[in-house]
Amino acid sequence: MDRRKFLNNLSVAAAASIAGASTLSAKADALEDEMARQLEKRRGKPGLCYIDGRPERIPGDDRAGLMGTDPLLPRMPQKPTLTDFFNHRFGSASHLLQSAKLAMDSGEDEKIVLACLLHDISVYSLLRTDHGYWGAQLIAPYVDEEIRWAIEKHQALRFFPDKDFDYEYPEAYIEYFGADYKPEPYIVHEHKEAKKHKWYRTSRLITVNDLYSFEKGVEVAIEDFTDVIGRNFKQPKEGLGFDGSKTAHMWRTIIWPNNYL
Numbered sequence: 714m715d716r717r718k719f720l721n722n723l724s725v726a727a728a729a730s731i732a733g734a735s736t737l738s739a740k741a742d743a744l745e746d747e748m749a750r751q752l753e754k755r756r757g758k759p760g761l762c763y764i765d766g767r768p769e770r771i772p773g774d775d776r777a778g779l780m781g782t783d784p785l786l787p788r789m790p791q792k793p794t795l796t797d798f799f800n801h802r803f804g805s806a807s808h809l810l811q812s813a814k815l816a817m818d819s820g821e822d823e824k825i826v827l828a829c830l831l832h833d834i835s836v837y838s839l840l841r842t843d844h845g846y847w848g849a850q851l852i853a854p855y856v857d858e859e860i861r862w863a864i865e866k867h868q869a870l871r872f873f874p875d876k877d878f879d880y881e882y883p884e885a886y887i888e889y890f891g892a893d894y895k896p897e898p899y900i901v902h903e904h905k906e907a908k909k910h911k912w913y914r915t916s917r918l919i920t921v922n923d924l925y926s927f928e929k930g931v932e933v934a935i936e937d938f939t940d941v942i943g944r945n946f947k948q949p950k951e952g953l954g955f956d957g958s959k960t961a962h963m964w965r966t967i968i969w970p971n972n973y974l
């Protein structure tokens with residue numbers, strides 16, 4: 714971690730704890746603890762699922778396990794639509810909205826706009842790890858196969874520059890993962906195979922429109938994409954999570970992320 718950034722971010726309590734340590738070795742330990750804590754904070758957590766149990770207890774509720782509606786989360790309608798998930802479960806989805814807007818403003822067709830809008834939904838709702846695959850699986854029953862494929866493959870493509878599309882390795886990744894980071898062999902393989910595929914362009918355009926730095930002051934709402942969603946996302950009449958599709962359980966998990974079982 715950059716030393717200057719680290720010192721700037723130091724909380725008063727952490728600085729006091731380091732300064733107050735009586736020996737050099739205790740100071741070093743306090744410093745190391747604080748660096749680990751800050752790194753953990755920067756790394757973030759999966760969208761809504763907490764592997765080690767519920768993050769907070771509800772005051773006055775001493776049940777060991779929560780089931781059903783979580784009073785700490787916004788209430789979902791009985792038949793939730795994709796827009797309801799954006800509004801109540803995807804947290805800050807401005808990255809998705811801004812990426813989709815960029816694609817729309819660039820004149821890309823609706824398939825690309827929807828792919829951009831959905832490309833990272835797993836990051837904001839389910840899992841960060843292998844998020845392209847999880848996101849693609851989640852939406853598979855409701856979108857054109859080309860969109861599903863493109864979202865899955867963006868997982869790999871974003872690590873590889875492509876001059877034909879003016880796509881360069883994201884500078885943000887150097888900061889996130891370090892300058893010496895090398896993608897895993899399965900990612901290298903996926904990229905190589907995807908390059909030969911007829912839908913390569915679709916997936917590549919997700920990475921081209923993938924905004925790594927948010928444009929301040931640009932407000933985009935999910936409602937700006939109502940028509941694109943209406944024409945390209947097969948919203949089940951029973952509501953996402955309740956239509957018996959192969960991925961209904963994944964949508965339910967996002968609705969009730971903290972259920973005990």
Ligand SMILES: [Fe+2]
Binds near residue numbers: 832845
């Ligand atoms: Fe992504």
Ligand SMILES: [Fe+2]
Binds near residue numbers: 808832833923924
């Ligand atoms: Fe993204």
